[in-house]
Amino acid sequence: MNLEEITLKINGAVRSAPMPSAIRLVDALRRLGYTGTKEGCGEGECGACTVLLDGRPVNSCLLFAKQVQGKEIVTVEGVGRGHPDGMHPFQKALVAAGGVQCGFCTPGVVVTGAHLCDTRPQASVQEIKEALAGNLCRCTGYAKIVEAVQVAVAELGKQS
Amino acid sequence: MGETLRNIGTRARRVDALEKVTGRARYVDDLELVGMLHLKALTSAHAHAELLSIDTRAAESMPGVFAVVTGKDVPGENQIGVQIADQPLLASGKVRQMSDRIALVAADTAEHAEAAVRAIKVEYRPLPVITHTDEALAPGAVKIHENGNVMTKKQVIRGDVEQGFAAAAAIVEDVYEVNYQEHAYLEPNGCIAIPEPDGGVTIHASAQAPFYIQKAVARVLGVDYARVRVIQATTGGGFGGKEDYPSEPSACAAVLAMRTGRPVKFVYDRAQDLAWSTKRHRMKVTNKIGADGEGRITAAQVRIDCDAGGYTGLSAIVSERSNSTAFGPYRTPTARVDTYVVYTNNLFGGAYRGFGTPQTTFAMEAQMDELAARLGLSPAEIRRRNILGPGDETTTCQKLTESVPGIETFEAALARSGYEQKRREFEAFNQTSRWLKKGIGIGACMYGGGLHAGGQFLEGSGALVHLRPDGSVLVSIGGTELGQGAFTVAAQCAAETLGVALEHVRVTPSSTDFVTDSGPTVASRTTVMSGNAVIDAARQLKGRILEAACELYGVPADEIELREGQVLKRDGTRLGSLKELANTAFAVKKVNLSAQGWYAPPRKTWDNARGNGDAYSSYCFAMQVAEVEVDLRSGRTRVVRVTAAHDVGQVINRTLIEGQIEGGVVQGVGYALMEDLKLDQGRCLNPSFTDYLIPTTLDVPEVDIVLIEQPHSAGPFGAKGIGEPSLIPAAAAVANAVSEAVGYRFRRLPLTPERVLMSLEEAGKLR
Ligand code: FES
Ligand code: FES
Numbered sequence: 001m002n003l004e005e006i007t008l009k010i011n012g013a014v015r016s017a018p019m020p021s022a023i024r025l026v027d028a029l030r031r032l033g034y035t036g037t038k039e040g041c042g043e044g045e046c047g048a049c050t051v052l053l054d055g056r057p058v059n060s061c062l063l064f065a066k067q068v069q070g071k072e073i074v075t076v077e078g079v080g081r082g083h084p085d086g087m088h089p090f091q092k093a094l095v096a097a098g099g100v101q102c103g104f105c106t107p108g109v110v111v112t113g114a115h116l117c118d119t120r121p122q123a124s125v126q127e128i129k130e131a132l133a134g135n136l137c138r139c140t141g142y143a144k145i146v147e148a149v150q151v152a153v154a155e156l157g158k159q160s
Numbered sequence: 161m162g163e164t165l166r167n168i169g170t171r172a173r174r175v176d177a178l179e180k181v182t183g184r185a186r187y188v189d190d191l192e193l194v195g196m197l198h199l200k201a202l203t204s205a206h207a208h209a210e211l212l213s214i215d216t217r218a219a220e221s222m223p224g225v226f227a228v229v230t231g232k233d234v235p236g237e238n239q240i241g242v243q244i245a246d247q248p249l250l251a252s253g254k255v256r257q258m259s260d261r262i263a264l265v266a267a268d269t270a271e272h273a274e275a276a277v278r279a280i281k282v283e284y285r286p287l288p289v290i291t292h293t294d295e296a297l298a299p300g301a302v303k304i305h306e307n308g309n310v311m312t313k314k315q316v317i318r319g320d321v322e323q324g325f326a327a328a329a330a331i332v333e334d335v336y337e338v339n340y341q342e343h344a345y346l347e348p349n350g351c352i353a354i355p356e357p358d359g360g361v362t363i364h365a366s367a368q369a370p371f372y373i374q375k376a377v378a379r380v381l382g383v384d385y386a387r388v389r390v391i392q393a394t395t396g397g398g399f400g401g402k403e404d405y406p407s408e409p410s411a412c413a414a415v416l417a418m419r420t421g422r423p424v425k426f427v428y429d430r431a432q433d434l435a436w437s438t439k440r441h442r443m444k445v446t447n448k449i450g451a452d453g454e455g456r457i458t459a460a461q462v463r464i465d466c467d468a469g470g471y472t473g474l475s476a477i478v479s480e481r482s483n484s485t486a487f488g489p490y491r492t493p494t495a496r497v498d499t500y501v502v503y504t505n506n507l508f509g510g511a512y513r514g515f516g517t518p519q520t521t522f523a524m525e526a527q528m529d530e531l532a533a534r535l536g537l538s539p540a541e542i543r544r545r546n547i548l549g550p551g552d553e554t555t556t557c558q559k560l561t562e563s564v565p566g567i568e569t570f571e572a573a574l575a576r577s578g579y580e581q582k583r584r585e586f587e588a589f590n591q592t593s594r595w596l597k598k599g600i601g602i603g604a605c606m607y608g609g610g611l612h613a614g615g616q617f618l619e620g621s622g623a624l625v626h627l628r629p630d631g632s633v634l635v636s637i638g639g640t641e642l643g644q645g646a647f648t649v650a651a652q653c654a655a656e657t658l659g660v661a662l663e664h665v666r667v668t669p670s671s672t673d674f675v676t677d678s679g680p681t682v683a684s685r686t687t688v689m690s691g692n693a694v695i696d697a698a699r700q701l702k703g704r705i706l707e708a709a710c711e712l713y714g715v716p717a718d719e720i721e722l723r724e725g726q727v728l729k730r731d732g733t734r735l736g737s738l739k740e741l742a743n744t745a746f747a748v749k750k751v752n753l754s755a756q757g758w759y760a761p762p763r764k765t766w767d768n769a770r771g772n773g774d775a776y777s778s779y780c781f782a783m784q785v786a787e788v789e790v791d792l793r794s795g796r797t798r799v800v801r802v803t804a805a806h807d808v809g810q811v812i813n814r815t816l817i818e819g820q821i822e823g824g825v826v827q828g829v830g831y832a833l834m835e836d837l838k839l840d841q842g843r844c845l846n847p848s849f850t851d852y853l854i855p856t857t858l859d860v861p862e863v864d865i866v867l868i869e870q871p872h873s874a875g876p877f878g879a880k881g882i883g884e885p886s887l888i889p890a891a892a893a894v895a896n897a898v899s900e901a902v903g904y905r906f907r908r909l910p911l912t913p914e915r916v917l918m919s920l921e922e923a924g925k926l927r
Pocket of ligand 1: 038039040041042043044045046047048049050059060061062
C-alpha cells in the first residue's frame with residue numbers, strides 16, 4: 001500500500017499523517033481522531049458522514065482526502081466553535097427537542113442542520129425538510145429534528 | 161403513591177444527549193487498540209449447496225494475515241443456534257442461506273483481510289433453492305434440514321370455531337402476503353473481541369442483548385460464562401436487529417481473538433449488514449373471520465406461514481407472538497390459529513420491532529374493513545363492537561383485568577383525527593377528483609408487554625445501584641440503551657426513588673460483569689423490567705440511609721423525605737443534604753451503599769398444545785388513524801397524517817415516548833409503502849440504501865400523538881412499554897387508507913407505486 005503524507009485543515013487546525021493515497025475523507029478524519037464523523041452506508045445515501053467543506057455540506061465517504069487538502073473542513077467536533085459552551089444553538093435545540101436517539105445519524109444531522117440555521121434562517125418547513133433529506137435517521141421519524149432547526153433559527157435571530 | 165412525582169412524567173433531557181450531539185459518544189468502530197486485527201468473512205456463493213472443500217492455503221500466506229479459520233477450528237462447539245442447535249457458526253457440510261460463513265480471516269488491515277478472503281477457494285455442489293414457504297411445504301421438496309422443512313408448528317384453539325362460523329352472518333377469508341423489512345439501524349453491526357490474560361475474553365459490541373452474546377461466545381470457545389465479559393458499546397439503533405444477530409459477529413471475533421492472542425475488530429459495511437443480518441419475516445397469512453348481523457365476531461381463524469430462512473434463530477418465538485396475538489385487540493369467542501415456521505433458503509428471519517405482529521395486524525385490520533363493508537358498517541363501528549375490555553378473554557383465554565383502556569384509546573384516536581367527518585369528506589372529494597384520491601384508515605393493536613409465557617425463563621431483570629459518599633448515584637442495568645432512552649428512564653427511576661437530582665445520576669454502559677442475566681432488551685420490556693429493578697435497588701438503599709438519617713437527625717425514618725439532594729422533614733423543614741447523609745452513612749455508620757435490584761413478573765401458565773394461557777403479563781393498546789393521498793398517475797402514496805393514540809400506563813418521559821411513537825410510525829410507513837427487499841434464488845439483490853429505500857424527511861407524515869394514562873400496578877410508577885406498539889398498527893392503517901382511497905383491497909406489502917399501478921391496472925380500475 002502506498003502511504004503518502006496527507007494534510008488536512010480540520011476545525012481550524014492543521015493535521016497530517018501518512019495514509020494510503022486513495023484514502024476516503026471519512027477514513028482520514030477518523031484516523032486523525034475525528035471519530036464523530038460516522039459511516040452509515042459508504043455510498044452517499046445516509047449523510048452520517050456529512051462534514052462542511054469550505055462551508056458546504058458534503059458526504060465525506062464520497063471524497064478522497066487527497067482532493068480536499070488545503071480546504072477548510074468542519075466536522076461535528078467543530079460545529080460549536082465560537083458559540084457559548086462550545087455548542088451551536090442547533091446542537092442545544094436538538095438536545096432539548098429530543099431529536100437525538102441512538103445518535104448515529106446525529107453528527108451528520110448536526111453538521112447539516114447547523115449549516116442550514118446559519119445560512120438560511122428564513123427556510124420554510126418544507127425547505128428545512130429538503131435540506132435534511134440527505135440525512136437518514138431511522139430512530140426519530142425526523143419531527144423533533146425539524147423542530148430543533150426552527151428553535152435554533154429563532155435563537156440565532158435573538159443573538160444577532 | 162400519594163407523593164408528587166418530580167422526575168416522572170417530565171421531559172427530562174436524555175442522559176446521553178450531550179455526548180451524542182457533540183460527536184463524543186463512542187461507538188464500537190471508534191475504538192482502536194494496539195495490535196488490533198481486522199476480521200473479514202467469506203460467505204457462501206450459493207443459497208443451498210453441499211460444501212465439498214475449502215482451500216485456505218493461499219490465503220494463509222498472504223501479506224498481513226494472522227489467521228484463517230474454518231468450522232474445524234472452532235475451539236468449543238461450532239454452533240450458534242440460540243433456540244435450536246441447527247446453525248453452525250462456520251459452515252460444515254452444507255450451506256442453507258447466502259449469509260452462511262465459510263471461513264474467517266484476521267489480518268493487520270481490513271484491506272489485507274479482504275484480499276485473503278478472495279484467495280480462499282471453495283467447491284460446492286448446488287442443491288435446489290427453496291424460495292417460498294409453499295415450495296418448502298410441497299410434497300417431495302428437498303429437505304433443508306434433516307428433519308424436514310417445518311421447523312415448528314404452533315396453534316391456538318379456543319372453543320369450536322366451526323360452530324362460530326356456523327353462527328356468522330358474514331364471513332371473509334383471504335390470503336395476505338408481506339415481504340421482508342430490514343431494520344436499517346444507521347450503525348451497521350460491529351464488535352471487538354479482546355483476549356484477556358486469564359483465558360477469558362472481553363467483547364465490546366453494538367448490541368441489544370449482551371447476555372445472548374455471553375452465552376454464544378462461551379459456547380464457541382468452550383469457556384465459562386464468568387470468563388466472558390460483554391460490554392455494550394454505544395449502539396446506533398437496533399429495533400430487534402441487534403437482539404440475536406450480534407452473537408454471530410461476536411462469536412467470530414472471539415474465535416479469532418483467542419486464536420491470535422490479539423484484539424480483533426469485526427465491523428460490517430452496509431452491504432454486508434443488509435445481506436447478512438436478520439430481517440422481519442416474510443409471512444403468508446390466511447385469515448378468515450365471521451361475524452353476526454350486528455358485526456360481532458363469532459369466529460376467527462388464521463393460518464400463518466412464517467418464512468424463517470435457513471435456520472431457526474428466533475423464528476420459533478417470533479412466530480409465537482404472531483400465533484398468540486393474531487387477532488389484535490378483538491374479542492374472538494371461538495378461534496383457531498395454525499402457525500407453521502418453515503425453513504427456506506431465503507434471508508434469515510429474526511426479531512424486528514413488533515416481533516411477528518405487524519404482518520398479522522396488516523391482515524387482520526384489512527379483514528375487519530372487509531367484514532365491515534360486507535355488513536354495511538363503518539370500519540370504526542365494527543371495531544368499536546369488538547374491542548376487548550376489562551373482564552374479557554383474549555384469544556388464548558387469558559382474562560384481562562387491570563388497565564385495559566382499549567376502547568378509550570380507540571375513541572381517542574377517532575376523535576382526535578376527526579375520523580368520521582374526514583371519511584365523509586374524502587369520499588366526496590374522490591367523487592370529483594379523477595387522479596388524486598384521498599383515504600383514511602384505521603390500524604389497531606393490542607400488544608403483550610414483555611416476553612411470552614414460553615420465554616419467561618429469561619424474564620428476570622437486574623440492576624445495581626451505588627450511592628456514592630458524595631451523594632451521587634451510579635446505576636447499572638441489565639437492559640441496554642439502543643437510542644430508545646432506557647438509560648434515561650433508569651436514571652429517572654433512581655432519581656425519583658432516592659430523591660437525588662437527575663444530573664447526579666450516572667448510568668454505566670451495560671456489562672455482563674455488573675448485573676445478572678437480565679434477558680434481552682426487546683419486547684418493549686426494558687422500561688418495566690429495568691425500571692422496576694432500579695426502583696427495587698434504590699428502595700433498599702433508601703431504607704438504609706433513612707435509618708442512618710433517623711439516628712443522625714433524631715427524627716423517625718417515616719418522617720423523613722429525600723428530595724432533589726436534600727433531606728427534609730415531611731413538613732418541609734430542611735434537615736441536611738443527601739451528600740452529608742451519604743457520607744456519614746458510609747464513613748461513620750459503615751452502611752452498605754450498594755444494592756442489587758431484581759424484578760420478575762409473576763409466573764404465567766401456558767398450555768402449549770392448545771395455545772391457551774397467560775401469554776403475556778400485561779397488555780397495551782395502540783390505535784392509529786392514517787390519512788393518505790394516492791396519485792393514480794404515478795401510483796405514489798403520500799401519508800399526510802397519522803394520529804397515534806397509545807395506552808402507556810404512565811408517562812415517565814414525555815419526550816422519549818413521543819420519540820418512540822414518531823420513529824415507530826415512520827418505520828411502519830416505510831414498511832407499508834417503500835421498503836422492498838428483492839431476492840433472486842435466495843440472494844438479496846438490493847443490499848444498499850440506494851436500492852432499499854427507507855423514509856427520509858420528505859416521506860414522513862405529521863404524527864399527532866394522544867397518550868392514554870391508566871397506570872398498571874406492575875409497571876414502574878404504572879408505566880407500560882411503548883417501543884413496538886408504536887410501529888405495529890401503522891402499516892395496517894396506511895394500507896387500509898390506501899385501499900379505501902382507490903376502492904381496491906391490497907393484500908400485499910409494500911404498496912410501492914409500481915404495485916399500486918399494476919394492481920389497479922389489472923383490476924381495471926384505471927380506465
Ligand atoms: S456514509 Fe457517507 S453518506 Fe452514508
Ligand atoms: S437517532 Fe438513530 S438514526 Fe437518527
